[in-house]
Amino acid sequence: MDTHTVYQLFSATYHSDPNVQKQAEGQLRQVEGTPGFISILVQILGSEEIEVQTKQAVSIYLKNRVRSSWVSEEVTTHNIIPIEQQDRDTFKANILGILVTVPNPVRVQLLDTLNRVLANDFPNKWADYINQVHAFLGTNDAKMAYVGLLALLQVIRVYQWRIEDKSPLVEIVQSSFPITLQMAQSLCNENSLDAAEMLRIIMKAYSIAIQYELTQHLQDNSSLVPWVTLMLQIVEKHIPQEMLSEDLEERQKFIWYRVKRRSCQNLNRLFSRYGNPAQIGQTSKYTAFAENFVQQFGPQILRVYLQQTDRWIKKETWLSQKVLFFFAEFYRDALTHKLTWQIMKSYAETLVTHFIFPQLCFTEEDEDLWVDDPVDYIHKRLDPLEDFSAPVAATITFLMNLAKYRNKFIFKKILININNVLETYRDAPPESKDPRQKDGALKMIGCLADLILRKKSGIAHHMEPFFTAYVFPEFQSQYPYLRARACDMLMRFNKMDFENKANLAIAFRGVTTCMRDTELPVRVQACLSLQFMIQHESVRNALIPSLPMIMQELLNLTNQIDADTLSGVMEEFVEVFSEELTPFAIQLTEQLRNTFLRIMQDYQDSAAVPVSGELITSTELDISDKTMAASGVLKTITTLLLSLESTPELLSRLENALLPVITYSLENAIIDLYEDIFDIIDTCTFSTKQISQTMWGIFELIYKTFKDTGIDYIEEIFPSLDNYISYGTQFFIQNTTLQRMINDIVETVMTSDRLNESERICGCKLIESILLNCRGVVDQYVGPFIDLVFKHLSNTKSTSLTNFKFYCIEAVINCLYYNPLLSLHILEERNLTQTFFSIWFDNIKKFSRVHDKKLVVVTLCSLMEIPVEQLPSILQTGWPQVLEVILTIFKSLPKAEENRNEMEKMYDNESDDDDDDGEADGESENRGDQAVDDEDVQDEDAEYLEFLAREAARNARSTTDEEDDDDPLEEEILFESPLDKLDVYIRFHDVFVGVQQHYPTSYNLLTKNLDTEKQNLIMKIINIANERRKNSENHTNENDNNYEKQMYNY
Structure with a gap:
């Protein structure tokens, strides 16, 4: 062609x-x-x-x-x-x-x-790629040099996320960075946009190169000095005013400020990750580099930043929000080292008053966004995840760390500054009041709430009068952002106890009034605040008459803004007021359903569409927001269902209301919501302990979902499948199509390469559920189940058993319990009997949970009921060991039952336990108190990372070439099975006596090696069985006066 x-x-x-x-x-x-x-x-x-x-x-x-x-x-x-x-x-x-x-x-x-x-x-x-790049970089042609930089950046990007061998990157840096450094030094003296773009690429390449490692070449002073000098020159570079756009949004994106931002980011990275001894920890390989860097470059960087900040304060220069972000980030880290703190100390008060405070005030940009797009304002200013990444976030963190770690020097000065602003606002005539300054002062004190409320702050008791003087009046403010700030203050000081209950009532009325505000952001902030206020009993009681209205308002707001945080508020209300909301459960569920379907319609409208071979999407963040909002609604539905667990009739009606939610999500393969959807299915089927026609109607859709897109979610799907089998047994055993679907799921889980051992455990658990619940009607699956399991057991050593292989063993045990003769016949046919029993009995201590122990006992009892002559020869030879294993299980069973009972009590009491923040608060206080203002501050994050590094090293040393066992299996408190109601003491007693009476040969072979200790244990088991049987009969007779008391005699 x-x-x-x-x-x-x-x-x-x-x-x-x-x-x-x-x-x-x-x-x-x-x-x-x-x-x-x-x-x-x-x-x-x-x-x-x-x-x-x-x-x-x-x-x-x-x-x-x-x-x-x-x-x-x-x-x-x-x-x-x-x-x-x-x-x-x-x-x-x-x-x-x-x-x-x-x-x-x-x-x-x-x-x-x-x-x-x-x-x-x-x-x-x-191999000659770098040579080609160098040829382009070395030319006098600007376009070729530009492409050379782009080409260099692409090869460096290859190693950005690569963990394995990075030696090629080391060579690239060593050979190419001296060339780009020389180019950058020349470009820095120009003002053109092309020069800025080339500098941006150079800074970006440097940024990737130092992201996770600092090569020796870049650590050497011969390289470090000129690079740091260059980046500081860029930070200081004057941008002619005529080059800047009048449009502030365009100015923020101006190329020269992007270069400044990248230079700041690189300098900060060098300092925080490699160059600050107070942050990197004692075990870091960069300790020597850090000592040199903080002495030689730390003060130099700090002084340049302070000089630029001073010029910005005096309005001699304009700085983008991102540059201010990186300045604040550096200040936050610099205050941790005594050398840089000594320099910063004299500027600290100025930084609080003229750098931090103005950035916290409500700005013209905020107001424009509030008026033009209140929904976007909410997402950008009130969403915690959005706020965390906002430019002002580093400023807030700087303020908090300054107040915490240099507490004695600056904390009171910060509070005095805030108080001065608030008093000035209070005392000024109306025409002179600056509401934005008051907003900034309240926001600043809100950021310090945790420090203020700690026991040793000395000012916590002043906060209630503070609220009455400066916060409560703003509930009626003419400025909507101050009404929102009043609500925000209550949320931030949610741990404060109001001694005067009248003040709490004022706060409550203020928030509920704001919930009906004309301004959307105010209503949202009020709802967020109310979530924290319901910890007060008086507030909870006052809310009860208004609950339907409040829930309706929350739903309305969710429909307007798709904010995940509001779903959290709804979920909290449903959990706290479950009893009060029961009469409105159907209405609330229908409204939640409609909200979910509306969000999902918006989600579909925002989805990507292919155009001319290229995938063009609308805002991916918008899609993510809608997914999170939808997930929040589903979590609220699940919480509501759990709260109605004691009303199965009502739950059955709710299933019909929720059917569109389930079918929509599964039919449209909304994978991000699978976990939440299967939580709902699990909750419905588990809480009612039955499978309605509605839920059976979606089983085929669940199966199709698993086959098409859901295999990776088998751990989320399994509980629902188990419920279908356990609580819909009669329908299941009559429907061969359903049985084939479940069997296909089992086979897929046990064989698919997409699943790991942990996920395959679900296959073993499904086998157990089928065999325990469908006894006598699924013989055709016993052989295939054993074959599936032994694909993973064939190479198992008796001395090593992972959790997955343990569940494989239990799957075969379940086959034996389901039909001992059939299963033994299959094992014999495949020459697996000796292999299986050896692995099983050698790992009997692994059967640590109550269910495991019961399964072992009932299965071995089933084998004991078979005349020994009909057993495989290998079992006849080891017949006495069967009784020994049973006795081993019984010996440890009481401890296992005690452990389970304790865990059940802990689970029941869990919802009543409050988080004990006292220790954390005390630890935080101690850290602040111990930090001598002129010494290094050990960064908590660095301490934690250092701890993780030590643990990783220790674990690496302890790792051997042998196969590692998984963590010990823990009791599954919510797990239910047909064995729960079976008393293994009575079962063993009946079988043991039956064998003695009917199969003397088996009995004599079983008991021939019993010593006195084992004989005594058998007698103890029999006594317990008799006592339990007696208690059971007495309990039955107490409830039925038509029967005389009877006792079994043995």
Whole structure:
């Protein structure tokens, strides 16, 4: 195929006629495997006569083709047409030159393609790539030098997330960074946008190179001094006013400020990760580097930042929010080391008053966003996750750390500053009041709430008068953001106890009034605050008459803003007021359902749509917000269902209301919501202890979901499947289609390569559920179950048993309990009897839980009921060991039952336990008190990371080549099975006496090796059995006066 024909085909892919497009795309698929096809594309891209649209279509196709077909020979590929070696060579030989000539939209696609090729071929199959890059970097042609930088950045990006061998990156840094340093030093003296863009790429490359490791080359002063000097020059660089846009949003994105931001980020990274001894810990390999860096560069960086901050305070320069973010981030870290703190100390009060405070005040930008798009304002200002990543977040953290770690020096000064602002506002005439300053002062004190309320602060008792003087009046403020701030203050000081209950009543009325505010952000903030206020009993009692209205308002707000945080408020209310909300349960469930379906419709509307071969999506963050909001609604539904556990009739009605929620999510494969959806199915079926026609109606959909998209969620799906079998047994055993579906799920789980051992345990548990609940009616599955299990047991050593293999053993034990003769026959046929019993009995101590022990006893009792002559010879030989294993189990059973009872009590009491924050608070206080203001502060995060490093090293030393056992199995408190009601003491007693009476040969063989201790244990078991039987009969007779008391005699 010639170049012109290929060019025409690609030109046709953006033709206005869809039929022409479709025909061209079909022809391209037919010829794409032709040798030389990629080389033709390279020619088209390199031609200056070809129009941009066609080049863009070619570049998109090439990117997608390389993604799918440019793979290493070691990687197995299916249904993929490989790219010929000659085409690969042509691409490599021409790509850098093409990048020089193509327009930016095409270049973006080709850079992604280049990165993919490098990820597969560099360095082994493209050894001269760096030489090509250096040739471009060394030219006097600006466009070629620019492409050289882009090409360097792409190869560095290959190693950004790579954990394994990074030696090629070390070589790249050593050979290339001196060249880029020299370029950057020259570019820094220019003001052009092109110079800024090239500097941005250089700074980005440096940023990736130091992200996780600092190479020795970059640690050496010969490299470090010029790089740090360069970056500080960029930070100090004056940007001519005429270059800046009047539009503040555009100014924030201006290229020179992006360069400044990246330089600050690099300097901060060098300091916080490698260069601050107070943060990196004593075990770090960078300890020596840190000591040098903090002495030589720490003060230098700090002084430049302080000088720039001072100019910003005096309005002599403008700084972007991101640059201010990195300044605050550096100040936060610099205050931890005594050397940098000594420099910062004299500026601290100025930084609080003129750097931190203005950034916390309500701004014009905030007001514009509030008015123009209140929903976006809520997401950006009130959502904790959004707020955490906002530029002002570092400023808040700086303030909090300053007050905490340099408490004696600065804390009171901060409070005095706040008080001065608030008093000035209070005393000023109305026309002179600045409400934004009051908002900033309240926000500042709100950030310090935890420090203020600690026992040793000395000011906690002043906060109630503070609220009455400065916070409560703002519930009626003419400024909506101050009404919202009043609500926010109650949320931040939620641990404060109001001594005067009248003040608590004022707070409650203020918040409930704000819930009906005309401004959306105020209503949202009021709801968030109310969540924390219900810890007060008087507030809870006052809320009860208004609960329907409050829940309705929460639903209305959720429908307006899709905020996950509001779902958390609803969930909290449903949990706290479960009894009061029961009469409204159906109405509330229907409203939650409608809210969910509305969110999901919006989700679908926001979903990605393919356009001209390229996936164009609307805001991915918007989709993520909607998914989180939908998940929050589902969690609220689950909480509501759990609260109604004692009303199965009501739950059955709720199932019908929730059916659209379940079917929509599964039919549309909303994978992100599978966990929540299966929580709802599990809760419905477990709480009612029955399977309604409604729930049976979705079983096939559950099966289809598992087969199509849900296999990775088997651990979330399993509880529901178990419920179907356990509580719908009669319907299940009559329906062979359902049985085949469950069996197929078991087989898939036990054989699929997509699942690990932990996930395969669900397959073993399903086998157990089927065999325990469907006794006598699923004989046809016993053989397949044993075969599936032994695929994983065949190489098992008797001395090593992972948790998964333990469950495999239990699956076979369940087969034996289900039908001993059938299962023994199958084991004998496959010559597995000796193997299985050896593994089982050698690992009997692994059967530590009550259910495990019961299963062992009832299964071995079932075997004891078979005449020994009918048993396989290997069992006849080891027959006495069967009784010994039973006695071993009984010996440890009381302790296991005691442990389970304790865990059940703990579970029952869990909801009544309050989080004990006292120790944490005390520890936090002690840290603040122990931090001598002029000494180093040991960073808590660094301490924790150091601890993890020590633990990792210790674990690495203790690891052996032997197969590691998993963690010990713990009791599953909510697990129910048919064995729960079976008394193994009575069961053993009945079988033991029966064997003695009917099978003397078996009995004599069983008991021939019993010593006195074991005989006494048997007598103890029999006595316990008699006592339990007697108690059971007495209990029965007490409830039935028509029967005389009877006792069994043994």
